Amino acid sequence: xxxxxxxxxxxxxxxxxxxxxxxxxxxxxxxxxxxxxxxxxxxxxxxxxxxxxxxxxxxxxxxxxxxxxxxxxxxxxxxxxxxxxxxxxxxxxxxxxxxxxxxxxxxxxxxxxxxxxxxxxxxxxxxxxxxxxxxxxxxxxxxxxxxxxxxxxxxxxxxxxxxxxxxxxxxxxxxxxxxxxxxxxxxxxxxxxxxxxxxxxxxxxxxxxxxxxxxxxxxxxxxxxxxxxxxxxxxxxxxxxxxxxxxxxxxxxxxxxxxxxxxxxxxxxxxxxxxxxxxxxxxxxxxxxxxxxxxxxxxxxxxxxxxxxxxxxxxxxxxxxxxxxxxxxxxxxxxxxxxxxxxxxxxxxxxxxxxxxxxxxxxxxxxxxxxxxxxxxxxxxxxxxxxxxxx
Ligand code: URA
Numbered sequence: 001x002x003x004x005x006x007x008x009x010x011x012x013x014x015x016x017x018x019x020x021x022x023x024x025x026x027x028x029x030x031x032x033x034x035x036x037x038x039x040x041x042x043x044x045x046x047x048x049x050x051x052x053x054x055x056x057x058x059x060x061x062x063x064x065x066x067x068x069x070x071x072x073x074x075x076x077x078x079x080x081x082x083x084x085x086x087x088x089x090x091x092x093x094x095x096x097x098x099x100x101x102x103x104x105x106x107x108x109x110x111x112x113x114x115x116x117x118x119x120x121x122x123x124x125x126x127x128x129x130x131x132x133x134x135x136x137x138x139x140x141x142x143x144x145x146x147x148x149x150x151x152x153x154x155x156x157x158x159x160x161x162x163x164x165x166x167x168x169x170x171x172x173x174x175x176x177x178x179x180x181x182x183x184x185x186x187x188x189x190x191x192x193x194x195x196x197x198x199x200x201x202x203x204x205x206x207x208x209x210x211x212x213x214x215x216x217x218x219x220x221x222x223x224x225x226x227x228x229x230x231x232x233x234x235x236x237x238x239x240x241x242x243x244x245x246x247x248x249x250x251x252x253x254x255x256x257x258x259x260x261x262x263x264x265x266x267x268x269x270x271x272x273x274x275x276x277x278x279x280x281x282x283x284x285x286x287x288x289x290x291x292x293x294x295x296x297x298x299x300x301x302x303x304x305x306x307x308x309x310x311x312x313x314x315x316x317x318x319x320x321x322x323x324x325x326x327x328x329x330x331x332x333x334x335x336x337x338x339x340x341x342x343x344x345x346x347x348x349x350x351x352x353x354x355x356x357x358x359x360x361x362x363x364x365x366x367x368x369x370x371x372x373x374x375x376x377x378x379x380x381x382x383x384x385x386x387x388x389x390x391x
Contacts, residue, residue, distance in 0.1 A: 145169035165290045171298035178210040180302025194291040196276035202229040206271030213262040215269045215305035219314040220284050226277035231270045236348040241265045247364050259371055269303050273315050306374050307367050312346030331363050342367050
């Protein structure tokens with residue numbers, strides 16, 4: 001490997017913040033410094049490779065950051081989907097909702113260029129130190145495992161810089177169904193992992209059949225959801241209920257009563273990417289999605305639905321790790337961990353743009369067909385496992 005250029009005046013001229021090296025007195029001195037630098041660079045390269053292999057290829061920016069996500073304090077067990085009001089202190093009352101009933105247009109994400117190269121270098125070095133100290137303090141005991149950041153490819157919606165998602169080791173192997181959801185809800189606890197906790201009244205975990213055929217994923221709670229603790233209960237939620245009902249009726253019309261029975265508000269599962277209401281119903285920030293994203297992933301793993309419908313841009317871009325516009329992604333199945341994902345418009349968008357209902361209905365009919373296909377692939381008399389577990 002070629003040695004780096006020697007640190008003479010000409011190699012440092014013009015680089016802000018880099019001091020000239022005046023210690024070079026003889027060719028022997030110079031060679032020693034070159035060798036020293038070479039070994040430092042080699043060491044740094046090895047460290048960077050090691051970090052990348054560990055999934056860290058981005059590092060936090062140096063400016064003010066929300067508190068580092070950390071495992072929550074143990075919280076009392078609570079019912080899935082409905083938070084024990086006594087277990088969660090009521091925070092600042094929700095103010096007026098400028099996007100009444102979830103009707104306001106989702107804001108376009110604000111992008112910036114991300115940290116500059118010089119910041120990157122410092123940030124990578126900080127990440128290296130933090131990571132090394134985490135490794136050094138790790139013990140094989142049952143102590144809570146520190147969350148780790150995982151590069152997610154494309155930045156999720158609303159990101160202002162390339163983000164890396166927090167991976168919670170405790171949620172990597174949750175059981176399916178009710179027990180898995182209970183464990184996830186308990187792990188979330190009275191969450192303080194991102195700034196959304198400051199404005200919420202309640203965490204909105206999710207609601208519905210713990211072994212559904214179909215799961216809907218929205219963006220985040222609005223005012224009505226924040227007040228009730230349940231997802232999609234406002235005007236957009238009412239429209240979603242009608243959409244699900246129409247799906248059930250269509251399945252019945254097609255001659256699939258067993259599928260129709262799964263397509264009701266009670267039999268599907270509904271949750272959001274972020275569990276706390278973003279102030280003013282703004283689009284969740286990348287940091288917030290990064291802190292919360294592990295929960296919806298774990299929920300979907302526990303739910304193991306046959307099909308997922310992503311409602312709007314945020315869940316679509318998040319689940320598909322694809323920053324293409326929703327208009328381009330909707331109407332065709334993507335994939336999340338082997339589960340077909342149908343991206344479509346958010347019901348709040350439909351309330352403002354009823355002409356888009358026809359496109360959404362087309363998307364939902366494709367979902368029905370996909371479920372029919374799965375049903376038809378089953379042997380006669382087959383009782384789907386979720387049916388067995390959820391009579
Ligand atoms: N919009 C969402 O994305 N989620 C809700 O729960 C309600 C409205």
